[in-house]
Amino acid sequence: MPIRVQPIYPDFAAEIGDIDLAQPLGDQDWAAIDEAFHRYGVLVFPDQSLDGDQHLAFARRFGPIEDSAKGFAPDNARLRLARGIADVSNLDLEGKVWSPDSKARGFQLGNQLWHTDSTFRVVPARVSLLYGCAIAPVGGQTEFADMRAAYDALPDGMKAKLEDLVVEHSITYSRARMGYVDFGPLDQGGLGKVPQVMIRRSERTGRAALYLAAHAGRIYGMPDVEAKALIDELLAHATQRRFLYLHRWRQNDLVMWDNRCTMHRGRPFEDLRWRRDFRRATVSDEIPSCERRGLAVAAA
Numbered sequence: 636m637p638i639r640v641q642p643i644y645p646d647f648a649a650e651i652g653d654i655d656l657a658q659p660l661g662d663q664d665w666a667a668i669d670e671a672f673h674r675y676g677v678l679v680f681p682d683q684s685l686d687g688d689q690h691l692a693f694a695r696r697f698g699p700i701e702d703s704a705k706g707f708a709p710d711n712a713r714l715r716l717a718r719g720i721a722d723v724s725n726l727d728l729e730g731k732v733w734s735p736d737s738k739a740r741g742f743q744l745g746n747q748l749w750h751t752d753s754t755f756r757v758v759p760a761r762v763s764l765l766y767g768c769a770i771a772p773v774g775g776q777t778e779f780a781d782m783r784a785a786y787d788a789l790p791d792g793m794k795a796k797l798e799d800l801v802v803e804h805s806i807t808y809s810r811a812r813m814g815y816v817d818f819g820p821l822d823q824g825g826l827g828k829v830p831q832v833m834i835r836r837s838e839r840t841g842r843a844a845l846y847l848a849a850h851a852g853r854i855y856g857m858p859d860v861e862a863k864a865l866i867d868e869l870l871a872h873a874t875q876r877r878f879l880y881l882h883r884w885r886q887n888d889l890v891m892w893d894n895r896c897t898m899h900r901g902r903p904f905e906d907l908r909w910r911r912d913f914r915r916a917t918v919s920d921e922i923p924s925c926e927r928r929g930l931a932v933a934a935a
């Protein structure tokens with residue numbers, strides 16, 4: 636039986652049925668998923684049963700796996716999940732709900748800000764695949780913004796102004812917004828301040844998208860006061876209700892998104908009460924976004 640693609644909005648987010656991602660994909664199913672992914676930006680696969688290897692095997696169809704622990708945990712650190720799978724749960728190493736003073740808790744609160752994954756890395760994330768093994772009964776949704784539709788809705792003059800801008804991203808910018816300052820030696824892991832293009836264009840569809848996140852802090856060649864105002868204005872524009880999809884998780888949903896043309900944020904839940912076990916495989920975009928666009932980076 637061919638897979639079923641059920642759009643949630645005409646050009647944004649779709650559910651995919653009649654597919655078992657634990658099994659190797661046939662060419663026809665793969666082509667249909669790949670096509671849907673580039674059209675809708677966010678895909679929801681309900682009722683999956685995946686171990687870490689199967690999760691990673693599906694992710695690898697989209698490109699090389701990013702080591703999400705790099706820069707945050709030493710190479711020999713004890714982790715709850717296999718290396719290559721990011722732990723976005725509220726659990727400690729023993730699988731128990733974290734304590735109020737957990738360092739990971741403070742850090743993950745940053746995921747409640749609008750962002751796209753790993754723009755604080757020189758090579759950002761292309762695709763994220765998040766698997767909800769245990770969900771909170773109330774809250775904890777993930778909200779997505781369609782950055783292609785947000786771009787399309789901008790006035791032509793603004794599009795022209797943004798076209799060749801380069802933005803400085805750093806996890807320190809987003810975490811500082813949360814009042815979190817204890818980073819440790821982040822620069823050793825390649826998590827300093829990095830340049831990213833403001834506008835990305837899909838090599839597949841040709842559609843342009845705003846490329847922004849709470850990690851964005853400065854714009855190259857622009858006074859900081861002006862840059863901050865512009866970033867805040869664009870974030871507010873892109874997160875208007877008309878560009879959003881709110882995903883209410885069911886246990887065993889796998890949700891994947893294109894980080895090049897969407898933003899997302901986690902919604903709050905009672906994290907000291909409910910067990911939430913979420914696991915993310917992340918596909919790297921392979922080369923820096925400025926290099927992909929052929930943009931030279933001037934000093935900030």
Ligand SMILES: [Fe+2]
Binds near residue numbers: 746
């Ligand atoms: Fe994220």
